[in-house]
Structure formats: C-alpha cells, structure tokens
Amino acid sequence: MRMHAIRAQAQDMSAKRERETQARHQRREETTMDEMPGPALKSRALRAMRADSLPIFAWPFFGLIVACTCWVYLFQVLDAERTQFERRAYETATRIAVNQAAQLSRDLTMIDQILVLIGSHWQAVGGKPEQKTLDEVVGPDKAILNISVFSPRYEMLFTNSPSAWGEEELKTAGSLPFFAEQTKSGVDAMFIGAPRKLPGQDEYFVRFSRKILDASGNLAGVVVVALDSDSLMAPYDGGILGQHGFVASYGIDGASRAFRAEHAGRQPPVIPLSLRFALDTSAGNIYVSGKDFGDSVNRFISWARVDGFPIVVIAAADQTEAQAAMNERRLLSIQIAAGANLVLAAFVIIATTMSVRFHRERRQLELSQAAYRKATEGGTEGFFICQPVHGEGKVIVDYCIVDCNERGAAMLGSSRQSVIGQRLLGIQGGLAAQPAKELLDKAFRQGAAEEDFQIEPDSRSEPQHLRMGVVRSEEVLAITVRDVTLEKSHMADLERRGNEDTLTGLPNRGWIRRQLPAMLERADKAGQKLAVLFVDLDGFKLVNDTFGHGAGDEVLQHVGKRLKVAVRPNDHVIRLGGDEFVVVLELLAHESEAEHVADRILHAFQAPFTTSKGTASVGTSIGISVYPCDAKDMETLYQHADIAMYEAKTSGKNRYHLFNSAFYDAMRARTRREKELRAAIANNEFVMHYQARVDCRTSKVTSLEALVRWNHPLEGVLAPDEFIGLAEETGLILNLGELVIDLVCAQIARWSGGVYASVPVSINVSSRQFNERDIRESIGDALARHGISASSVEIELTESSMVVDPRRTADNLQAIHALGVRLLVDDFGTGYSSLSMLHNMAFDLLKVDKSFTSRLGKDENGDVFFQAIITMAHSLGMRVVAEGVETATQVRILQALGCDELQGFHLFRPVPADELPHSLEVAA
Numbered sequence: 001m002r003m004h005a006i007r008a009q010a011q012d013m014s015a016k017r018e019r020e021t022q023a024r025h026q027r028r029e030e031t032t033m034d035e036m037p038g039p040a041l042k043s044r045a046l047r048a049m050r051a052d053s054l055p056i057f058a059w060p061f062f063g064l065i066v067a068c069t070c071w072v073y074l075f076q077v078l079d080a081e082r083t084q085f086e087r088r089a090y091e092t093a094t095r096i097a098v099n100q101a102a103q104l105s106r107d108l109t110m111i112d113q114i115l116v117l118i119g120s121h122w123q124a125v126g127g128k129p130e131q132k133t134l135d136e137v138v139g140p141d142k143a144i145l146n147i148s149v150f151s152p153r154y155e156m157l158f159t160n161s162p163s164a165w166g167e168e169e170l171k172t173a174g175s176l177p178f179f180a181e182q183t184k185s186g187v188d189a190m191f192i193g194a195p196r197k198l199p200g201q202d203e204y205f206v207r208f209s210r211k212i213l214d215a216s217g218n219l220a221g222v223v224v225v226a227l228d229s230d231s232l233m234a235p236y237d238g239g240i241l242g243q244h245g246f247v248a249s250y251g252i253d254g255a256s257r258a259f260r261a262e263h264a265g266r267q268p269p270v271i272p273l274s275l276r277f278a279l280d281t282s283a284g285n286i287y288v289s290g291k292d293f294g295d296s297v298n299r300f301i302s303w304a305r306v307d308g309f310p311i312v313v314i315a316a317a318d319q320t321e322a323q324a325a326m327n328e329r330r331l332l333s334i335q336i337a338a339g340a341n342l343v344l345a346a347f348v349i350i351a352t353t354m355s356v357r358f359h360r361e362r363r364q365l366e367l368s369q370a371a372y373r374k375a376t377e378g379g380t381e382g383f384f385i386c387q388p389v390h391g392e393g394k395v396i397v398d399y400c401i402v403d404c405n406e407r408g409a410a411m412l413g414s415s416r417q418s419v420i421g422q423r424l425l426g427i428q429g430g431l432a433a434q435p436a437k438e439l440l441d442k443a444f445r446q447g448a449a450e451e452d453f454q455i456e457p458d459s460r461s462e463p464q465h466l467r468m469g470v471v472r473s474e475e476v477l478a479i480t481v482r483d484v485t486l487e488k489s490h491m492a493d494l495e496r497r498g499n500e501d502t503l504t505g506l507p508n509r510g511w512i513r514r515q516l517p518a519m520l521e522r523a524d525k526a527g528q529k530l531a532v533l534f535v536d537l538d539g540f541k542l543v544n545d546t547f548g549h550g551a552g553d554e555v556l557q558h559v560g561k562r563l564k565v566a567v568r569p570n571d572h573v574i575r576l577g578g579d580e581f582v583v584v585l586e587l588l589a590h591e592s593e594a595e596h597v598a599d600r601i602l603h604a605f606q607a608p609f610t611t612s613k614g615t616a617s618v619g620t621s622i623g624i625s626v627y628p629c630d631a632k633d634m635e636t637l638y639q640h641a642d643i644a645m646y647e648a649k650t651s652g653k654n655r656y657h658l659f660n661s662a663f664y665d666a667m668r669a670r671t672r673r674e675k676e677l678r679a680a681i682a683n684n685e686f687v688m689h690y691q692a693r694v695d696c697r698t699s700k701v702t703s704l705e706a707l708v709r710w711n712h713p714l715e716g717v718l719a720p721d722e723f724i725g726l727a728e729e730t731g732l733i734l735n736l737g738e739l740v741i742d743l744v745c746a747q748i749a750r751w752s753g754g755v756y757a758s759v760p761v762s763i764n765v766s767s768r769q770f771n772e773r774d775i776r777e778s779i780g781d782a783l784a785r786h787g788i789s790a791s792s793v794e795i796e797l798t799e800s801s802m803v804v805d806p807r808r809t810a811d812n813l814q815a816i817h818a819l820g821v822r823l824l825v826d827d828f829g830t831g832y833s834s835l836s837m838l839h840n841m842a843f844d845l846l847k848v849d850k851s852f853t854s855r856l857g858k859d860e861n862g863d864v865f866f867q868a869i870i871t872m873a874h875s876l877g878m879r880v881v882a883e884g885v886e887t888a889t890q891v892r893i894l895q896a897l898g899c900d901e902l903q904g905f906h907l908f909r910p911v912p913a914d915e916l917p918h919s920l921e922v923a924a
C-alpha cells in the first residue's frame, strides 16, 4: 500500500515536471519567436515584395491575357473561314463531278449503243460492214478513233484503223482485257478499258468492247471501239479547280478510265487507297493529302457515280489555290494581329513603366508621409493629407482626410483612427469647415495658401487660433496646422500696446493715424464735418522742473481724464506724446461745436492739478482744424491743427485758435526765410557795416560798432531787424555770431597799419550766443586766427544775456575780460538789470538805450534820468555811451551831463568799411 502511494506520488511529480518542462519550452519558443524579428520581417518583406511586384507583373499579365484571347479568337475565326472555304471548294468540286458524271453517262450510253449498232450491223452484213454505215455510226465528230471486230478466237476480223493496234497487241489480243473480260463474263454488257497508249504515241485512248452474239446467243465475235481518253471528260473551268486540279473517271475497280486537267502537263495521278474505298459510295467528298497522291499536292476531292456504269467521276480541286484568297486574308489577319500584338506589347511596356514609376512615387510618398507623420508626432504641428472629392462636372465639393498625425487629430478633438476617411465638411466643431475648405480650394488652385482660423469657443479642441498652411502636391494637399493661440494673444497684446499710451491709457499716435482715414470716410458719407483739436499744455516744463518728472506724469494722467470729461462721449482723446494731446470730434454739423468743446477744455484746465509733490497749474493752447474746410486729408488736417495751436501759443497761450490761413502763410514765409538764412550763413552772404562812436569831449572816434547786414541775392541788403530775431529763435544766431566775429576780426586785420588800427571794434553778441557758446574761446580763436590783439575788440551784450544765470555770466565776462577784451552793456535800460547787478560784472562801458537819449531836452525827467545813470556808472568805474544821438541839442546836453561817448546818426551812420571817414577827427 505504501509502495503504491510512493509510486503514485513519484508519477505525479514526474508528470508535473514534464508539464513544467513543456511549458518552459513553449515559453522559450514564444520568446524566441518574439525576439527573432526574422519571420515577421520576412512576411512583411514578402508583403512589400508582393505589393511591389504587382505593378510590375499586372500589365504584362493583362497584356498576355488580351493577346492570347485575341489570338484564340482570331484562329477560331480563321478556322471557321477555312471550313467555309473548304465547304465551298467541295461544293464546286461536287458540282463539277456531278456534271461530268452526267455527261459521261450520256457518252457511255451512246458508245454502248454504237457498239450494239456495230454488232447488229456486223451480223446483218455477214461480217462485211459497210463503210458508210460505220461512218454514220461513228458520227461527224470523229471522236471514235477506231472500230474493230474480233472473232471469238481473238482474230481481228475487221478494223477501220490498223494503226490503232500494235503488232504485239494483236498477237495477245485474247488476253487483253477488252477481249478477255467479254469471254469471261456471261453478261452481255459494255466493257470499258483502262486508258492506254500505243508505243511511240502521246495520246491515251480507252477501248470499249461488246459481245456480238449470233441468233442462238452464242459468242460470234467482239466489237471494239477506241475513243480518245480526253474526249470522255468534258472541258471544265480550269480556274475553279486550280493549277493542280483535274477531273477523272475511275472504274469501281479503282482503275483510271479518263483524265482531264485544264492545265497542260498533268498526268492522271494514282488514286490513293483511301479514295478507292471511298468511291464505293455513289457520291462524296474527301480531302486527300499530297503525300497520298504522291505529287505533294493536297486536294479536295468530290466524286459522283456515273449512272448506269461502274464508273465514278472525281473532281479534284487544288487545295492551295482553293484557299489562296483565304490564305492571303489569313496571312494579312495574322500580320495585323502581330502588329496589334507589338502595339499591345509597347502599351504594356509603357503602362508597366508608368505603373512602376507611379507605384514607386506613391510608395515614396507614403513612406515620406509616414516618416513626416512620425516626425511630427512629437512636435506641436498637426499634419494632414487631404484628397479632393469631386462632384458633378469635376467640381471639388469636399476633401477627404487620407492621413494625419495624432496631434492633428487632437486639434479636431478626435483620434487619428476616427479622423482618417472623414470629409472636411463633415467635421463637427473646432475648425470652421467651410472657411477651411475655401483655403484648401485656394491652395488647390494656386499651389499653396496659408490662413489663420479662430476656433469656435465651444470647440472640443484646445487651441483657440490655428494657422493652416496648405501645399498642393500632385493631386493631394499637405496641410500643417499650428496652434498660434499664444502668438495671437501676444500679437493682440502688442497691437493693444501699439495703440495705447501707457502713461494715460489713452489711444496713442499710431491708433489715430490708423483710425483717422476711416473717420474721414464716415464724415464724407454723412456729409458732416470732423475737427482735430491739437491740445498742447502751457508751462508743463515748469511742472517737471519744479516737482520732478513723476509729478509731471501725474499731471499728464489728470489731463487725460479731464479731457475725457470735457469732450462728448463719442469724441476721441489721444495722447500724441510729451504734453501734446489730440481731440477728434466726429460728425460735426458746424465748426462752432468744435469751439464749444475747446472752450470746455480750456475751462477744465482752470482748476490746478494736484500731484503727490504739490499743486500745479497748467494751461493749454488749442489749435483747431476742421475737415473738409481746412484740409482734405489727414496729414494736412494735422498740420493745420498744429499751426493753429502754434498761433494760440504765439498769441499768448491758454486759448484756442481756429486754423487761419494768413497765419499759415506767415509761417510759411518764416520757414522760407529760415531756409534762406541757413543758406546765407553757409554761403557767407553777410557784410559788416561800421558805425563810429566818438568821444564826447574831443569828438574823436573812439570805437566802431560792427553791425551785420545780409546781402540778400534777391532782396538786396537787409537790416538786422529783418533776420536777427529769426536767427535767435531758430538758433542760427550761434553760427551767424561766429561768422560775424570772424568777419570783424578779418577786417581789423586788414586795417592793421591804417588809420583805424588803433580803434577797437565792438561786436554784438546775442543772449543765446553768449549763453550757449563759449564766447571767450570763440573770440580767442578768432584773435589768434587773424593775428590781432585783444584790445582791438570789444563785446556788446544786452541785459537779457545776463538774467539767465548772473553768476555764470559774471564768470564768463571775467574770463573774456581777462583776454584784454573790453565789455559793453548794450541797450541799457530796456532790460531788468540793475546797476548793482552790473557792479559784479566786468563791464567797461554802459551803452544807454536810445529811448533815454531821445528824451533828452524834451522833459526834465529825461535829463535827470540820464544824469543818474551817468553818475552811477561812473561810480562803478564804467564809461557811458549815449546811443541814438540824432540832434546837436542831444550832443550838447550829453556833454553837459558828463557823458563819455556818443553814437548816433547825428554823428555817424553805419557804413561799409571802405566808406568810413579817412580821419578819426570829427567836427562836432
């Protein structure tokens, strides 16, 4: 019992081990199968090979099938034709054989009757036939060659032509068939012999014999007639049976009787065995090969039994000729078929080549498609291949997605499997199908197209903006789709920023430039006006300077808000930049409405602006230009508003001005003059005039004031008041000032050694020139350049030059003075400088303005005033020059007041250098 249990357990374990081993084995096999790519690869390669070989073999196979079918059909047709030809040949031969047989029957019957008649005649005349009777029997056509009668012991009893018998023949006549057959047979019938010819003769003849019986029916002799063999067969149409055709008659014993061939040189052929047997029937057809005939001519044979005689007539048609036409046609058909075969072969070759090429291209396309798809799978671009779907009249009605990558499918909110095969117009949600189709249509027409699409908000696809690029390749479209949501939002942000002023949040210059044309168009359409208000702040720089840039910014922001409040709801407020704003008023019935708005804006600026740094008051100057009265286009409208604003500025600020064409003309004239002035400086169109100053007591010339004149090419010599103001405003005074210094120094240098060598020349330096240029350096350079001494030059400065920065002015003056150059205060009394201020400056002379001189002698205060100036100037160590001295009275008063020097028309007028007096002594 225990042993049994142990054995069972051992068996169980071994079975388990075996199962485990098998399982392991199987697993290994499976693993090996998986790991080994061989079979899978092989089957894939086989599939690829099969796919590749299909286009190579399909067309040849097709060609072969077509060729075989055509050949089979052709041969069937040709065979049918041959059968028909054969049938016709047999019919013809049969007709001839039947006709010949009928004719032969008649002839043989007649010959038989002749034999009977001759036998009867023989008996009747007792073996002595009459020639006349025989002639009647033979008939006129002489077809019967010979009539002979033999005795029962085959002795020739009679013959009408001894030459028709050979000697040898006569000896053996008893054994010859014509005799032997008659004696053998108990039947009284005509014997028909085989064709024979006598030695030395060409003609064949046939002998016919019949018994001559006596009254008791015993053989009394044999009557023989011989006929030309040919005459037994009637003539026939040689063309029908052909070159090798013939007609012949044979006995049913198979021996030939007569033969006729319409073509010369034909011998009766030996009748083949096959035909001999066939002749047992009364009529029939048979094909006999040339081999059987022994003359290599195949023939169609037809035969017919001769009625009443053991004779058969055969008509043999030459097969080659009977089928000549057919063979010709057959050959032609075969040639045509062979030609067609060649064409088919060429077609197959071309089709195969094209098919292989097309297949290869398609395969390459598929491979590159797959490769591109795989490559784009990891990227961000969606990729699709679409094929057009044509409707009626080849019109593209839709596109079918034939391939795409997963990313592309995801963009449509679907998977690749479900997207492939879908029609574009059938795609729900996401991409707007109709516009996308229009883009594809465009790409199909033009070769390529690109467009951005906004995705419907409730779409399943995540991007909001897609960029679709479509390229046509043959008959398919390759489409790349890119998510440009981020790019679009950046663009939108940029556009917003591009249109917005960051400080005030108002639309900016770019915005109005882009929008204004459309606004003008709207105004045109509505037949209304449009006003551009150019708003420039007054005194804003001061805010910056006083409170700082930050506070300035705050003011600008407040300004933006106040402007928005001041204008109508539909008006536009734009910040151009700096402290410049533009207000555009659309759809105005009258320009007075623009004035009302301008008034409101001015009013809005009345209250000061509160900033973090303090309260600032800022006004505004507004220029108004109205479309279409003031300008017809955007640029001019702007320009005119700007000019109007400029007029508001120049006429006192804090006001508005409508565009005024007169002001505009003045500005244009000013601009033109500025241009001329610039050119004049470059071309040195200036000349210096000199006005002498004289000593009040000695009346001697003490100095010359250099006064610039513009030698205008068209207008002649222009005085300084016609261009110095403009030169000051435009900054051209800086260059002009330099030029003047140079001209004067050059003139001084020219005077060297002359009467004026000891007289200094004073040069006017403008406020701007003094404050913006280093005059000390300019003068120092000019002195050095022309090699003249500092004492020969004086500088005249107006009071306004000193008010900007008195301390710096004092330093500069000191530096110039240190050169040895004397300094003069020009037009004293017109500015705001005080003598105490001048005290700190290194001035040597004080030129009292001509307005003070003109009052001298006229009112008491005038003299007192002048006296006070002289006294104070002297106390500060300065000499005094009275300007604008025009009368002798003034000279006397000034001498009495103790003035130092005089200058004026009463003494000297400004003149060019060469017109100056030749002596320094002046008669007072």
Ligand SMILES: Nc1nc2c(ncn2[C@@H]2O[C@H](COP(=O)(O)OP(=O)(O)OP(=O)(O)O)[C@@H](O)[C@H]2O)c(=O)[nH]1
Pocket (backbone or CB within 6 Å): 503, 536, 537, 538, 539, 540, 541, 542, 544, 548, 549, 550, 551, 552, 553, 556, 577, 578, 579, 649
């Ligand atoms: N705070 C601030 N200042 C600016 C800004 N842009 C330009 N500015 C300043 O604004 C000033 C404008 O100059 P102007 O128009 O000549 O100053 P203004 O004092 O108003 O002169 P008028 O127009 O002749 O009255 C300049 O000082 C600029 O530096 C800006 O964004 N913020």
